[in-house]
Amino acid sequence: MSLADRLAARHLQDAAPEVAVLDDGVAPVTPSGPEAVAGAGVRGSHVAVERPVTTAAPTSPAPTRTGDGLADVKARVLAELYERIGARINDPSLTEGDLHALVRAELAKVVDDQRLVLAQHERRTILQELEDDALGLGPMQRLLDDRTVTEIMVNGHDTIYVEREGRIVLSGLQFTDEDHLRRVIERIVARVGRRIDESSPLVDARLQDGSRVNAVIPPLAVKGSSLTIRKFSDTPFTVEDLLRFNSFSEPLADFLRGCVEAKLNILVSGGTGTGKTTLLNVLSSFIPADERIVTIEDAVELKLQQDHVVTLESRPPNIEGKGEVTIRDLVRNSLRMRPDRIVVGECRGGEALDMLQAMNTGHDGSISTLHANTPRDAIARLETLVLMAGMDLPLRAIREQIASAIDVVIQIQRLRDGSRRVSQVTEVIGMEGDVVTLQDAFVFDHSAGTDVEGRPLGMARATGLCPRFLSKFDAAGVEYDMSLFDPGA
Numbered sequence: 001m002s003l004a005d006r007l008a009a010r011h012l013q014d015a016a017p018e019v020a021v022l023d024d025g026v027a028p029v030t031p032s033g034p035e036a037v038a039g040a041g042v043r044g045s046h047v048a049v050e051r052p053v054t055t056a057a058p059t060s061p062a063p064t065r066t067g068d069g070l071a072d073v074k075a076r077v078l079a080e081l082y083e084r085i086g087a088r089i090n091d092p093s094l095t096e097g098d099l100h101a102l103v104r105a106e107l108a109k110v111v112d113d114q115r116l117v118l119a120q121h122e123r124r125t126i127l128q129e130l131e132d133d134a135l136g137l138g139p140m141q142r143l144l145d146d147r148t149v150t151e152i153m154v155n156g157h158d159t160i161y162v163e164r165e166g167r168i169v170l171s172g173l174q175f176t177d178e179d180h181l182r183r184v185i186e187r188i189v190a191r192v193g194r195r196i197d198e199s200s201p202l203v204d205a206r207l208q209d210g211s212r213v214n215a216v217i218p219p220l221a222v223k224g225s226s227l228t229i230r231k232f233s234d235t236p237f238t239v240e241d242l243l244r245f246n247s248f249s250e251p252l253a254d255f256l257r258g259c260v261e262a263k264l265n266i267l268v269s270g271g272t273g274t275g276k277t278t279l280l281n282v283l284s285s286f287i288p289a290d291e292r293i294v295t296i297e298d299a300v301e302l303k304l305q306q307d308h309v310v311t312l313e314s315r316p317p318n319i320e321g322k323g324e325v326t327i328r329d330l331v332r333n334s335l336r337m338r339p340d341r342i343v344v345g346e347c348r349g350g351e352a353l354d355m356l357q358a359m360n361t362g363h364d365g366s367i368s369t370l371h372a373n374t375p376r377d378a379i380a381r382l383e384t385l386v387l388m389a390g391m392d393l394p395l396r397a398i399r400e401q402i403a404s405a406i407d408v409v410i411q412i413q414r415l416r417d418g419s420r421r422v423s424q425v426t427e428v429i430g431m432e433g434d435v436v437t438l439q440d441a442f443v444f445d446h447s448a449g450t451d452v453e454g455r456p457l458g459m460a461r462a463t464g465l466c467p468r469f470l471s472k473f474d475a476a477g478v479e480y481d482m483s484l485f486d487p488g489a
């Protein structure tokens, strides 16, 4: 018999005398029939979870799996705990240590009050599990601890998808109900000093380990709260990792290193979750150690290894709508920080104009990313972003700025097998009439087909067209091998 079954059975024996002393005056329901024997009757034997609760106190907390005899006991203990400590569980003024001490002490009292007959080690185990449930992140904790999971997507309390090895699969885990999910979301958000409620139902935040979190609750999320977590490992992918994943070939990696060393202005383009930030981090690792780097992000994701780095992060407005510091403000400010390189995590607004201006006024070697599916789309998107700066610039002027600022677009794609590959390396040549002219230097070879497991065998291969920006390599003294551009090599 498992610990769970034994606890449920013991609790059943204890349940009848114990419910008689409940202080809420609600008559207990005596368990009967096979339900009680199976342990499910424990829920029926105790009415605590059906008590009305205050809005501050979370309701009916939760086992993460059904069919677990211990789950019902835990649910009752947690319900009682929440009733006792209420909203203090999300009080950001309490340190983690204080909160754990508070919850530990209250839990011990509740377990004693429930008169569970437990051996010392069983008591320790159940208290630890309850503490994890009360203070941890429920089923999320398991997924966060699972190193093979890179992304967690909660569509509703009963649907949690994860990305494992590049593939998106249903996790099989669930929150008990919307309340349980909301409580976990509130905990995540409260830990970073933010709040989520009907008046501000969207939050972008980061977990302590740097993982990126986005939460949306009703009424915006129509079918129940939604939570997305992009996990970041403490040790980000290096160029060696990306080579191992076949994201690009070794000669192409050398060429990209050359592009960074020659201070080209680089735009990494890709769809959502294609690995733009990861590639940006790898490209940034090529920046020589003696250069001063200023990184600007909405939520810090980049992990540069160099010493001479200033990390800036934008700030959302406070509750009165004041105090906002945008990426755009930070890009402008960075120009006064004597940067050798400006690395902007992602261009998604008017900062695109300031980036272009910086690139055109002597801040070469800047790198950024944006969402687009092809290099041509990336240029079009950049135009739109510049328009968002609201300067009423004529389109032609914007295109000229883009053509003279950006040297190369590196396109990255997530292929059907979940792998991320550099699909194009495209030079921005200049203008022809009103059009920005582009020229591919490397293009993914789809004709190579796939192996037996469906993994593409292709790589980004040279088109045979030599980039004109090689003159910048020469000027910077960066060496390269001309055979790299030979399509037959």
Ligand SMILES: Nc1ncnc2c1ncn2[C@@H]1O[C@H](COP(=O)(O)OP(=O)(O)OP(=O)(O)O)[C@@H](O)[C@H]1O
Residues within 6 Å of the ligand: 150, 151, 166, 230, 231, 237, 242, 245, 247, 270, 271, 272, 273, 274, 275, 276, 277, 278, 279, 419, 420, 421
């Ligand atoms: N080259 C790669 N090979 C395999 N997995 C990768 C690669 N690059 C990134 N990943 C994984 O893909 C996920 C998304 O990566 P990343 O955050 O860099 O994408 P992104 O394009 O910046 O996403 P977003 O559009 O949400 O900002 C991460 O879990 C990361 O570990």
Ligand SMILES: [Mg+2]
Residues within 6 Å of the ligand: 276, 277, 278, 346
């Ligand atoms: Mg990103």
